[in-house]
Amino acid sequence: MSDSVIRIERLYKEYVTDAGTVPVLRDVAVTVMPGEFVAIMGPSGSGKSTFMNILGCLDVATSGNYFLNGRDVNRLDRDELALLRNQVIGFVFQGFNLLPRANLEDNVALPLIYRGIGRTERLAHANAMLEKVGLGKYSRSRPNQISGGQQQRVAIARALVNQPKLLLADEPTGNLDTRTSKEIMTLFSELNQRDGITIVLITHEPDIAAYAHRLVRLADGQVIYDGPVEHAAPEHLEPTA
Amino acid sequence: MITPMLSEAWMAMWANRLRTILTMLGMVIGVGAVILMLAVGQGAQQQVQASIASMGSNLFIILSGSTTSGGLRMGGGAIPTLTVADAQSMEDLPSIGSVAPSSPGTAQLVYGPNNWSTQIIGTTPSYLQVRDWQLAAGSPFTDSDIRSATRVALVGQTVAQNLFGEENPVEKTIRIKNSPYVVLGVLAAKGQSLDGRDQDDTVLVPVTTAQRKLFGTQFAGTVRFIMVQADSAEAMPRVEKSINELLRQRHRIREGADNDFSVRNLTAMANTAAETAQVMSLMLGAIASISLLVGGIGIMNIMLVSVTERTREIGIRMAIGARGKDILLQFLLEAIIISVIGCLIGVLLGVGGALAVSKISGMAVVVTISSILMAFAVAAAVGIFFGWYPARKASLLRPIDALRFQ
The missing domain is CATH 3.40.50.300 (P-loop containing nucleotide triphosphate hydrolases)
Structure with a gap:
């Protein structure tokens, strides 16, 4: 138990x-x-x-x-x-809850900020995760430039970036x-x-x-x-x- | 931890550019006003202090008082009651530096084709010590000039320029009331007095020459006023008392009767002027500080709006692991960045404004490093102070409430 x-x-x-x-x-x-x-x-x-x-x-x-x-x-x-x-824990919400101002790699890298990880390493992890959910080439796009399904993939990538x-x-x-x-x-x-x-x-x-x-x-x-x-x-x- | 937070804060500010700029404007105006006002205030203060220094220090001026004859009361100085002998007797009093009996008048000066009307003061060599006045060229007249009432003169800068132009006045002969006077020396420039008169528009001659040859006197040996310099500022009340006693005795004034002279403490009057200038300077600074305060409240206002507007964002950040202090730091940094950048621009505008004011109006302005540092410190403090409350409010949100916020 x-x-x-x-x-x-x-x-x-x-x-x-x-x-x-x-x-x-x-x-x-x-x-x-x-x-x-x-x-x-x-x-x-x-x-x-x-x-x-x-x-x-x-x-x-x-x-x-x-x-x-x-x-x-x-x-x-x-x-x-x-x-x-x-x-x-990694959290995925119904409404995606991405930060509209930030591009996808910054969104995915956000949890790493609170772990005190440096920018280069953060973005490397974030891009690897985006790659994993099939959105590697959109890393510089904003959430409002991609579809709902894609946004949810980004949210999943963000949830996974700290290997929960x-x-x-x-x-x-x-x-x-x-x-x-x-x-x-x-x-x-x-x-x-x-x-x-x-x-x-x-x-x-x-x-x-x-x-x-x-x-x-x-x-x-x-x-x-x-x-x-x-x-x-x-x-x-x-x-x- | 700070670096990513800085870029987060920057991102938020960039996303709300107009609002950020408007908030900053409050800070810019506040800091700019403080710097400008302090510069103007300190400039005025410095000008007053320069005038006071040019007057001489620890000074008394003793004027002939009013007299009453047959019920008719005459104004102050109507009858000259002070004499050169009074002045000489004062020199023996304790704590007295120099004593200069003075007999002023106005006359036309002529040198070659030039002429100039100016104030002529008949006095003794100690006048230069009393007024703390140096010679720019030549030498002063001496006690033997006083004894023999020679026709010599010391000219002020303004007089020298108007009569001689580029020429060196020393050893030249000018005519005053058709009599020749030899210019022994040129007085150093003193500039404006506290009441705005040109102190350099003057000529000094031996007091005896003025009394006997130039203006004449109603009664032999009288002078219009006596200037007295005390040894120190502390000695001034004592000196004032002993002068009063001495003159009452010498003028045989009965117990209870009014003085026929008056003793004025010039230094006390000057200090009042200096204090006024200082109070002015403080007032200006205080008024400007209020605008700084208003700027700070503007920052708090905007930060509160910002926290409410971004409650959901705060919820998202908390859900993925932001601690209360991370949120606090992010919002606090925003407030500090706004106030510090606003302050920088304000300093530039304030200094620029001060220079413009001095250029346009000719007012003296003094921008000190300390006033800039002070404005900076206050701005940073205002940023932290007024940013703290909204940032703390944000950091204390419960994640679930923040996430549900619509």
């Missing part, structure tokens, strides 16, 4: 609003081993985005344990969490058409199989979930299914968007 990438136990998350306390996650327990490819599905409001943000150390749980790569996240301060986000153990993707194909979605998912599969990167992604679509090996279905803040994708009941694979 100690070599798991993610170990979550009795996780609760509540939001305090004017209307009172709203529970979002209730007693969630999930363990992810290295090299796994996990898809998280669930209807809107099921708490999957909140779950993802907690996984990514962007948000903190109200109670419960979260061990990331063997470290107790609850005991870490802001700077240590930033270090985890920088070196252990864990790649978290929050609806990475949500803004893309079917064909481009397939290309992105093929890239994820390759990264998982060839490079052994652990991947957790959120999706609404069953055919995207099918690329994963394991499905976690959330409803009302609870895990209602956790097992191989191919054994999931049809209602657990229902599109949710």
